Amino acid sequence: MSKKNSYLGPLFIIGVLFFVMGFITWVNGTLITFFKKAFSLDNTSSYLVTFAFFISYTIMAIPCSYVVKKTGFKNGMSLALLVMAAGTLIFIPAAEMASYPVFLVGLFTIGIGLTVLQTASNPYATLLGPRESAAQRISVMGIANKGAGIISQIVIGKLLLAGATATDPKEELDKVVVPYLILTGILVVLAIVIRLSKGLVEVSEEEEETSSISPVTTQKTSVFQYPNLVLGVAALFCYVGVEVIAADTIISYGVSLGIPEEEARVFGAYTLGGMMFGYVLGIVLIPKFVSQQAYMIFSAVLGLVVTVIAIFTTGFTSVMCIAVLGFANAVIWPALWPLALSGLGKFTKIASALLVMGISGGAVLPLVYGGIADSIGSTQQAYWIMVPLYLFILFFGLVGHKKKSW
Template sequence: MNNKKQNYLGPLIIIGVLFFVFGFVTWVNGTLIAFFKKAFNLDNTSSLLVTFAFFISYTVMAIPSSEILKKIGFKKGMAVGLGVMAIGTLTFVPAAKMASYVLFLVGLFVIGIGLTLLQTASNPYVTILGDRESAAQRISIMGIANKIAGILSQKLLGGLLLASSTVSVAVSSETELDKVTVPYLILTGVLIVLAILIMLSKGLPEVSEEQEGDASEKSEKTSIWAFPNLVLGLVTLFCYVGLEVISGDTIISYGISLGFPESEAKDFGQFTLWSMLVGYVLGIVLIPKYVSQQTWLKLSSLLGVVITLVALFTTGYTSVLSIALLGLSNAIMWPAIWPLAINGLGKYTKLGSALLVMMIAGGAILPLVYGKLADTIGAQSAYGLLIPLYLYIAYYATWGHKKANW
């Protein structure tokens, strides 16, 4: 067993580096939202097109990614994903020179396409590189790598893009946008180097059909839509991703709307990620020894309702820190929802997994709903949107996932 674990160490480190990359490029969106809002003088809805462009790519590419990986394999798929991401980050350079918000959004969409392919290829390794019984623990460890990268990305790029405490409206957008050129050129170079290293690596095994999931299990049902736990789980994952993106990516702009200077508000997104890190550590320690994943999911969603109410009815730091604490509620939702949704799918497991990936569209659509509400009734009141989303997740954790037939 020890030898087996030792053999898995190298590949797991590689996958951990990739999850670090996921976190770095994903969690910087909160900084970009505030930065573009200032540089292009956008309203909340328009600035949140950043999350729409980035996350809608998952819906577009989820099933095509599966087909691509069947043809070129998982290892090459990861390298190609990194290469596509590099094209997207490189697009930021001409976008800055042209002062084109649309071109920035195109770059974010391309990054999302590459990330979809990369995640579709790398996620199965977290399960197969070790005992399946300890997969949830490995997922949590990868989540920690993801969130640490997010903290670093917000610290580095937030410090660069949102460093000034007062910004004159007379500053040209071209001058502001030049700030992204060097960091995104560096990020492009890092992605290209990683792609080359993945191709040259001999430590990553190819993933077989049998290893990907429990597709060999038998099921008497003739349609994937005959599984209530999956269908209700799709809605649950849609809600969860929307919640996570809203709480993580709007907090900087929310802080600025409350009157905090940019030099201070730029760090608020890191608070959300720190609270998520605490949640992951608690998950590693407590699940499943002391509490089941579905019980944790129920308690987390109810905690989210309570924290949201505090954010709605308080002001200043208390309200901002409440939004950050939502990271604690959101931390273990993904690994808790996923197994409940695909349980018992049998031969439909792969299709079910692809549909679940498509539900990352919640991170594209629900932030726009929040943005529209923020422009209409105010940024703070708009967080009321989170309450029915958390309540639905609580329903799924308590009763929905148990439903075997319609």
């Protein structure tokens, strides 16, 4: 069997996990609109959904990296799925108590499980093959992730947002019980399957070091001595912020413009569909026709241009510009990881944990967006927050990833 074929089994399993991550992550856009209506929340309070979900990445990334180091990839992923199942199960008593804070606890718990999966799966996909084609492999994972997100937005959106709103908030919240019980069962079954699977192979410390070794690696004693990593963490913080804002605010944004909720509930699927198209294009073009960093530079420029157009147009046109940001954002994540991890050698695991901490941009920046929207009374003008974020991503693609010393 060729070495390339030996990657296919493990990558298929990782693809299944990315599908699970996508289904659970991208339903947040639906939950924001659902909880905003059920609990009569303002914009800022409704975006506590993304804050509770993504802040776990900052709090738990480094502890989770030690969990993965102790358990190995396979056992760590199985444990992560069980933690996620505990989080989805919390939704049941939260609905019974009609308690928004308890729902947020459930989202935070799901985020902890996802942190373990992210800490293990992204470097795993990066290391299973040549580094110059890592963005291509992670793009395949992204298709699974966003494809699941489209399914979750359509299915869960139809269950939670379709039809007339119940007069009793408790009756409205009961809509989450059946789907989240089903999700809990699926996660438990997957945890058992992963634990018993013989397809996942461990990547040893030696393999990690030789796959990313550089002449200066042995001269450095701290992960913070690598500017490409530190700037990469900041760029990833910005990236996840614009990604989550584009995907999770679009439904509420459409509703704020007067578009009926029945129509707006599928807008998040448009954004994720744009991301899927971007991933497919990345798979075709990288690295044969365009480099990882060149595609990232193009993506940042496109994000800037489309954001400005969204701010200065109106109605459905503006909403579709936010959806197009999905395409602009698609390849930034898979291109950024290998550039930020380049030359880290023995620091790869802790560096991956720091990058996972950057996912907290999805917690902080949508909350800032909501605060701006409430303070100025415009969900549209609040999108100006994305301009400096794309500018920093552009800086990392042009200059930041090349810096090997401070």
